[in-house]
Amino acid sequence: MTHADRQRSYLGALEFAESQVAALTEQHPDFFPIYTVDGRWHHEGELWTDWTGGFLAGMMWQFHLRNGDATWRARAEHYSKLLEHRQHDRAVHDLGFIFLSTYKPWFDVTGDSHLHDVLVQAGRTLALRFQEKGQYLRSFVAPESLFIDIMMNVPIIFYAALETDDDALMQIANAHCRTTRDCIVRSDGSTAHEGIFDLETGAFVQQTTHQGLAGDSRWARGLAWSLYGYSKVFALTGQQEFLAVAQRNADFWVANLPADHVPYWDFDADLALPAPWGAQKDSSAGAIAASGLLDLSRQVDSADLAATYRQTALAMLDALVTPEYLARETPGWEGILKHGVYHTKKQLGVDESVMWGEFFFVEALSKVVAE
Ligand code: GLY
Numbered sequence: 136m137t138h139a140d141r142q143r144s145y146l147g148a149l150e151f152a153e154s155q156v157a158a159l160t161e162q163h164p165d166f167f168p169i170y171t172v173d174g175r176w177h178h179e180g181e182l183w184t185d186w187t188g189g190f191l192a193g194m195m196w197q198f199h200l201r202n203g204d205a206t207w208r209a210r211a212e213h214y215s216k217l218l219e220h221r222q223h224d225r226a227v228h229d230l231g232f233i234f235l236s237t238y239k240p241w242f243d244v245t246g247d248s249h250l251h252d253v254l255v256q257a258g259r260t261l262a263l264r265f266q267e268k269g270q271y272l273r274s275f276v277a278p279e280s281l282f283i284d285i286m287m288n289v290p291i292i293f294y295a296a297l298e299t300d301d302d303a304l305m306q307i308a309n310a311h312c313r314t315t316r317d318c319i320v321r322s323d324g325s326t327a328h329e330g331i332f333d334l335e336t337g338a339f340v341q342q343t344t345h346q347g348l349a350g351d352s353r354w355a356r357g358l359a360w361s362l363y364g365y366s367k368v369f370a371l372t373g374q375q376e377f378l379a380v381a382q383r384n385a386d387f388w389v390a391n392l393p394a395d396h397v398p399y400w401d402f403d404a405d406l407a408l409p410a411p412w413g414a415q416k417d418s419s420a421g422a423i424a425a426s427g428l429l430d431l432s433r434q435v436d437s438a439d440l441a442a443t444y445r446q447t448a449l450a451m452l453d454a455l456v457t458p459e460y461l462a463r464e465t466p467g468w469e470g471i472l473k474h475g476v477y478h479t480k481k482q483l484g485v486d487e488s489v490m491w492g493e494f495f496f497v498e499a500l501s502k503v504v505a506e
Contacts, residue, residue: 136453145500148456151463152471152497153198153207156191159469160210165217167191170477170484174468183478184275186229188218190494193236197497200240201505215241222257227275228264230257231288236494239294251298258295261288262307268337270310271318274329276345281330283319283357285311286364293371312368315361316380318342324387325353325402326361346478348412353391353402355420356476358384363427369434378434385431388424389447396450397421397460400476411476411485418460419475419492425451426499452499462488472496 136144159168163177167188172178195211198204215237224230234257242250264272272289274282289308296304318339319327327342327350347354365381368374391402399406400417407413425448432444454460455472462468470488477484 141449141453142504144456145452145504148461148463148471149198149201149497149500149504151461152194152493152500155462155469155471156194156198156493159191160214165214167214167217168490170475170489171468171470171487172484174462174465174470174473174488176469176488180483181481183481183483184227184229186227186232187490188214188221189229189233189236190490192218193240193494194497196237196240197494197501200244201501211237212241219253222253223260225260225263228261228272228282228285229275229288230261231291232491233257235291235294254291255295255298258291258293258304262292262295262304265307265311266332266334266337268334269314269332269339270337271314271330271332272307272311279332279334279340281311281315281319281332283315283326283328283354283364284360286315287360287367289364290367290371293368297371308368309372309374312365312377312380314339316365316377320361320380320383324358324383324385326357326384327351328354328357345480348401348403348479353387355398355400355402355417356423358388358402359398359420359423359427362388362431363423366427366431366434370430381427381431382435382440385428385444388428389443392447392451396447396454397474398424400479411479411482415476415479415486416474417476418455418472419489419495421451421455422472422492422496422499424448425455426495426502429499429502448499449503452496452503455496456500 168176169187192214195207199207221233238250238254271281272285274280289311292308318330328344328347331340343350362384365377369378397416398420400415405413428444428448432441435441458464462473471493475489475492477489
């Protein structure tokens with residue numbers, strides 16, 4: 136594909152994304168869905184945990200930042216404000232997802248100190264999840280549990296630490312990244328979803344999972360969170376030890392992607408079995424990894440690696456903008472990207488649109504069209 140063809144194709148996908156998000160806000164004002172059921176956002180299915188509000192508002196910021204549209208700006212501010220109280224939310228480990236996608240771009244365009252204060256407070260609140268014994272931020276499910284997803288949220292603690300010159304916060308964030316690396320990132324660059332610790336001693340006990348196939352399997356989205364999370368931490372801190380982890384994750388990703396460049400939900404899924412446990416794609420993992428690889432391609436020293444990461448990201452996005460994944464030619468489908476997965480075991484949002492898939496797809500496409 137030529138550069139001009141790709142830009143045209145990605146811009147078309149972004150315009151479709153705008154129309155889908157506009158329709159959602161018109162049909163269901165102030166509603167923050169997590170996943171679709173049969174392609175529709177409004178349903179009675181459970182949330183499991185309430186972690187995705189920042190992605191809907193974050194897409195509005197992305198649209199505004201790309202085209203300067205005042206309607207998107209007004210919607211972005213309105214939906215972001217609806218999330219402000221979450222800066223004190225101690226029930227989730229997702230405050231980075233919620234605030235870095237919303238209050239961070241808002242603060243960047245206005246410099247308003249109130250927005251800065253919300254970001255710093257969110258970082259401080261997340262840091263309250265730190266377990267001294269074990270040296271990690273606990274997941275929402277239990278004190279003994281660490282999730283790989285938290286790597287995408289710990290950047291808000293680094294942000295708060297850097298903005299306020301707070302050494303204690305910095306130590307918490309660094310410790311969490313090192314514990315995650317040492318306990319649930321494997322030497323081949325793959326990751327486990329969850330690590331379990333002994334609460335008495337703080338010793339690491341075992342790798343387990345909620346959303347992957349097994350404790351020792353390679354859940355695709357978890358790997359994408361790790362790759363992108365460590366890349367973000369490197370961007371904030373310049374610490375090479377974390378760039379090395381992102382690179383290890385990326386190398387596993389690149390070496391194990393299927394031929395059509397869109398990952399199955401777990402790299403260990405038995406592809407001879409049908410979906411959902413077998414040959415089920417997770418387009419959201421592809422969108423996250425594509426956005427992360429675009430950043431990582433600018434961070435690594437090696438020109439060869441940079442080219443590999445960038446080509447892989449573009450190959451994934453080229454696949455995701457085809458009608459197999461982009462819902463533009465699927466009548467009645469309310470999401471943007473089909474074939475995402477939320478929680479296979481609970482049968483929530485399997486082979487559906489998922490709000491983080493939408494956000495990272497829009498983010499990755501926006502990065503490319505801005506070049
Ligand atoms: N809870 C994060 C995820 O589903 O990836």
